[in-house]
Amino acid sequence: MVRVTAPLRVGVVGLGWAGRTHAESFQALPDAEVVAIAGKEADLAAAVARDLGIPATYPDWTDMLDAGGLDVVSIATPNSLHMPIAVAAMKAGLHVLCEKPLASDAEQAAAMVACAEDTDRVLETVFNHRNRGDMALLRQIVGEGGLGDIYYAKAAWMRRRNYEVRGWFANRDAAGGGPLIDLGVHMLDMLLTLLGEPEVTRVTGSTYAALAPQWLQAQGRDPATWQVEDLATGMLHTAGGATLLLEASWAVHGPYADDDMSIHLHGTRGGASVRVQDYVTGPVRVYHDVAGRPAEVVVAPGKGTGHATVVRDFVRAVRSGDWAQHRGHAGLVRSKIISALYESARKGTEIRL
Numbered sequence: 436m437v438r439v440t441a442p443l444r445v446g447v448v449g450l451g452w453a454g455r456t457h458a459e460s461f462q463a464l465p466d467a468e469v470v471a472i473a474g475k476e477a478d479l480a481a482a483v484a485r486d487l488g489i490p491a492t493y494p495d496w497t498d499m500l501d502a503g504g505l506d507v508v509s510i511a512t513p514n515s516l517h518m519p520i521a522v523a524a525m526k527a528g529l530h531v532l533c534e535k536p537l538a539s540d541a542e543q544a545a546a547m548v549a550c551a552e553d554t555d556r557v558l559e560t561v562f563n564h565r566n567r568g569d570m571a572l573l574r575q576i577v578g579e580g581g582l583g584d585i586y587y588a589k590a591a592w593m594r595r596r597n598y599e600v601r602g603w604f605a606n607r608d609a610a611g612g613g614p615l616i617d618l619g620v621h622m623l624d625m626l627l628t629l630l631g632e633p634e635v636t637r638v639t640g641s642t643y644a645a646l647a648p649q650w651l652q653a654q655g656r657d658p659a660t661w662q663v664e665d666l667a668t669g670m671l672h673t674a675g676g677a678t679l680l681l682e683a684s685w686a687v688h689g690p691y692a693d694d695d696m697s698i699h700l701h702g703t704r705g706g707a708s709v710r711v712q713d714y715v716t717g718p719v720r721v722y723h724d725v726a727g728r729p730a731e732v733v734v735a736p737g738k739g740t741g742h743a744t745v746v747r748d749f750v751r752a753v754r755s756g757d758w759a760q761h762r763g764h765a766g767l768v769r770s771k772i773i774s775a776l777y778e779s780a781r782k783g784t785e786i787r788l
């Protein structure tokens with residue numbers, strides 16, 4: 436085990452919301468420093484570097500890796516670049532923190548995990564939503580046994596009207612999919628985390644592009660630029676017999692806010708749910724029988740920590756020198772399930788994992 440003692444020298448790839456959040460989160464730690472940032476937007480790179488005190492900027496991730504002098508690469512680029520950047524970085528001896536989804540598909544995610552094992556590097560996926568205050572509270576309620584065995588759970592992230600997805604998000608090659616791989620992967624992560632990482636054995640998925648292309652056409656724009664689903668649903672079965680439902684949309688007619696996120700857990704002793712609209716964290720509702728009658732307790736969650744905790748835990752893992760439990764497996768499990776849901780939607784059949 437090699438303990439790392441000097442501050443970690445971090446290079447961040449990507450200058451969007453995610454990249455900037457990575458850079459801010461590393462810079463906030465005493466034992467890490469962002470020494471380089473890479474991205475296509477030269478003006479933005481200069482502004483981020485100036486704001487956060489980052490000494491070097493590069494137009495492309497390859498230039499940043501070629502320049503050397505890094506211990507860590509933090510990836511916040513379009514999904515299709517996650518695998519090539521991570522593999523090149525790990526082969527160059529660097530540890531990797533990668534935005535969700537780990538990769539555009541399960542095959543690429545598996546190649547990344549295999550590379551982490553071969554090169555003995557840390558590979559972690561950013562699943563920041565599991566650090567929300569309401570998720571932490573739900574995890575505590577589940578962990579204390581308050582719900583008994585959870586046999587049915589639902590998670591949804593529904594955006595009612597998000598046709599104006601930016602840049603690469605609706606491009607199949609760059610993104611690997613639409614709201615399922617973008618938002619659904621967060622909800623899947625939260626469900627699996629809350630249920631203690633159950634093994635998912637079979638899935639059925641459906642995808643639709645019912646509204647977004649129509650809307651583009653009505654605007655006189657090319658509907659063919661919309662290459663992914665605008666709504667997806669999935670049914671997952673676990674080895675323990677639980678059923679999980681997943682929903683994600685960028686466009687849907689329904690009783691949703693522009694950002695509408697919900698989780699419902701149903702167990703043998705109780706149930707719990709949370710609904711968050713437009714990022715305003717709602718309370719956690721817990722359902723039990725009291726004196727033989729249905730009762731509801733409403734509990735206020737604490738503040739969430741998001742990327743700050745993901746980055747802190749990643750830095751701790753790298754510095755510990757004990758890397759065997761940090762090879763990207765959680766990201767791979769989620770990528771396999773998302774890919775299986777897409778395969779099921781394509782083939783119209785259930786897929787066994």
Ligand SMILES: NC(=O)c1ccc[n+]([C@@H]2O[C@H](COP(=O)([O-])OP(=O)(O)OC[C@H]3O[C@@H](n4cnc5c(N)ncnc54)[C@H](O)[C@@H]3O)[C@@H](O)[C@H]2O)c1
Nearest residue numbers: 449450451452453473474475476495496511512514534535
């Ligand atoms: N965890 C979260 O809450 C969260 C939120 C938003 C986005 N994300 C994820 O973060 C990633 C980026 O999303 P975004 O919204 O920031 O995207 P974005 O389009 O705003 O930014 C992408 C960045 O990648 C850079 N890039 C592209 N090709 C490059 C290259 N060859 N070399 C160097 N840089 C290159 C672009 O210049 C740009 O700065 C995606 O994987 C997305 O799923 C996660």
